[in-house]
Amino acid sequence: MTAHAVLEAGLFSPTEGKLVQECAKGLVPISVEAAGDERRLTFELPPAEHRLLTGEEIDELNAILGHKVLADPAPAVVDVGAVWIAAEISDVDSLLGIAPDLASCADFERRLGAIGVCLYAVSDTGIETRSFPTSTGVNEDPVCGSGNGCVASFRLKASQIGQGDSYIARQGRMTGRDGFVSIRIDSDHGVFVGGACITTMDGTLKS
Template sequence: MPAFKQVDVFTSKRFKGNPLAVIMDASGLSSDQMQNIANWTNLSETTFVLPPTTDRADYRVRIFTPQSELPFAGHPTIGTAHALLESGLISAKDGSIVQECGAGLVNLTIANSGSISFELPRPTITPLEEKDIDSLEGALGCKIDRNLRPSLVDVGARWIIAHIVDAEAVLSIEPKLPELVKHNKQLKATGVTVYGEWSKDHIEVRSFAPACGVDEDPVCGSGNGAVAAFIKSHGVLDRAFESSQGKMVRREGELKLTISEEKILVGGNAITCIEGTLNAGQ
C-alpha cells in the first residue's frame, strides 16, 4: 500500500493552512481511481506522485480536485515537494528541484528556512469583456475596480482575477455561488480570485472555485500567482509582498509573492499533519 500524507500548506501552524492529500506512489492507480480518491478526500486538491517521463524532472505529479484533474496548482506543488523531501524520496540539488506536471516542468527553490517557492508557469492573460465584468460583479455582490480590468489569467489553472477597493471589502464578499458556477463555466475558468490591499506590501486574497467543487479555497497558490501575474501585467516589476488568505474559513494562510522581469515566485511553508498508508483496493 502506498504511503499517504496530509500536509498543511502556506502555514507553519498545523490546521491553519490549506490541506493537501499526497499519495506518494500512485504507479498502480488508474485515472478513475485517482479521481475517486480525490472525491473521497474532499480536499481542494489531492496529488498522485509518479515516476518522471524526463530526466530533467525529479518526479511527476497528477493533481485532482474532487471533480476534475488540473494541469497545475500552487499549494499542491509546494505540498507535494514538502512531502517528498521530508520522506527522503527526493533531494534538492543546489537548493532546487524540478516537478513535472500537466503544465510542463516547474522549478522549485528550497530555502534554508524550509520554505518552498515555485516559479509560476508563464501566464496567458485575457481581459474580460464588459458584459462578463457586469455578470461577475453580480455574482460576487460587490464593486470591482474597472481601472484594473479583470482578466482571465491562465497558469495551468485558469483564474479570473479582479481587484477590489481594499482588503476589508475583500473580506466582506458573500458570493452567489450558483451564479459563479455559471460564469466560470461560460469562460471555462477554474474559478475567481479577488484581492485588495492592506498596505502597499500586503494584500488579502480570496479564491472561489465552486465549478470545481471548491466553494472557497482556503489558501490558493495558483490563485495568488495569477494575482501576481495580473499585477505585473499592469507594469509592476521588482517587487515582493506578503499575501494573506483564509480568514473567512478560519485559516491563517501566508504567502510571499515576488515579481521580477524574468519570473514570478510564489512561496510559503508546509507542515505534515497526518501520515499513513492508502488502501486503494477494490
C-alpha cells in the same frame, strides 16, 4: 503544495536545493530551503496568458459576488497552467465581506475555462487575497499558490508592481486559517511564489 507532500513522504530528495515539477504549462523549477523548523518552497510561475473579461462577463461576476470589482485594472482570465479569473476589490473589509453565489460561480468558471475566481485588495502590508475554486468542488481555498501567482501576474501586467518588487499576500482568514504567501518579481519580470508549509494530516488511503 504537492512538492511539500512529496518531500515529506520521502519520495524525492532535492538536488542542490532544487526540484522540478511538471504541470500543464511544462516544467516548473522549485527551490527548497530550510527556514528554522520549517521548509520554505519557492517556484517560478510559468509564462502567463491573459484575456480581459468582456463587459457582460464583468457584470455577471459582479452579480455573482454581490459586490463590484474594480474596472481598472480590468478583470482578466489568467492562464499559468492553472487558470484563474483575477480581479481587484476596493478594500480589504469589502473583500472579506464577499459571499459569492457558489453555484453560479462554478457555472461561470466552467464557461470561462477557469478553475476559480481569485480576488484581492491592497492592504497596508501587501495584499489580501481570497480564492474561490468552486467549479472544483472547493468553496474557498485557504491558501493558494497558483491563485496568488495569477494575481501577481495580473498586477504585473497592470503595472501595479514591477521589476524587483516583492510583497506578502495574506489569505485564509475567512476559512479559519491565516496564511502568508511571498511574491517576488525578478530582474527579468519573472514571478516567484513562495511560502512555508506544514503537514496537518498524515495517513494512507485505501480503495
